[in-house]
Amino acid sequence: MNGSGSYEVTFLPSGKQAKVRPGTSVLDASRRAGLSIATRCGGKAACLMCKVRDASGRQAGLSAVADNERYKLGGMHEEGYRLACQAKVTGDASIEVPEDPLHAAIRKQLERQREEEDSLW
Numbered sequence: 745m746n747g748s749g750s751y752e753v754t755f756l757p758s759g760k761q762a763k764v765r766p767g768t769s770v771l772d773a774s775r776r777a778g779l780s781i782a783t784r785c786g787g788k789a790a791c792l793m794c795k796v797r798d799a800s801g802r803q804a805g806l807s808a809v810a811d812n813e814r815y816k817l818g819g820m821h822e823e824g825y826r827l828a829c830q831a832k833v834t835g836d837a838s839i840e841v842p843e844d845p846l847h848a849a850i851r852k853q854l855e856r857q858r859e860e861e862d863s864l865w
């Protein structure tokens with residue numbers, strides 16, 4: 745915690761940061777950092793679209809995994825995944841934001857097209 749009573753949350757791979765008060769959800773922290781993590785359920789632990797990963801590997805700076813979050817994530821919480829709408833900031837934290845599945849599909853398609861074009865020349 746710094747002198748203003750807030751913690752610093754760093755989002756990877758962008759490196760964007762936000763200073764937030766203890767108890768702020770990781771989802772709200774991401775928005776303060778200027779990221780737009782897509783959601784459908786409005787933060788009710790229902791859509792699973794806000795999955796992020798604890799980059800510290802030891803849940804540093806994050807609240808304990810709640811029962812409903814553990815249930816929704818299945819075994820993924822053991823790999824460090826959290827629901828950004830449920831995980832609360834309790835200290836300085838480092839969070840990995842997975843690539844949006846739609847963006848990933850478009851990126852892969854563009855890479856394939858580029859490879860095909862390169863092989864024609």
Ligand code: FES
Pocket residue numbers: 783784785786787788789790791792793794795827828829830
């Ligand atoms: S916003 Fe839907 S599960 Fe987190």
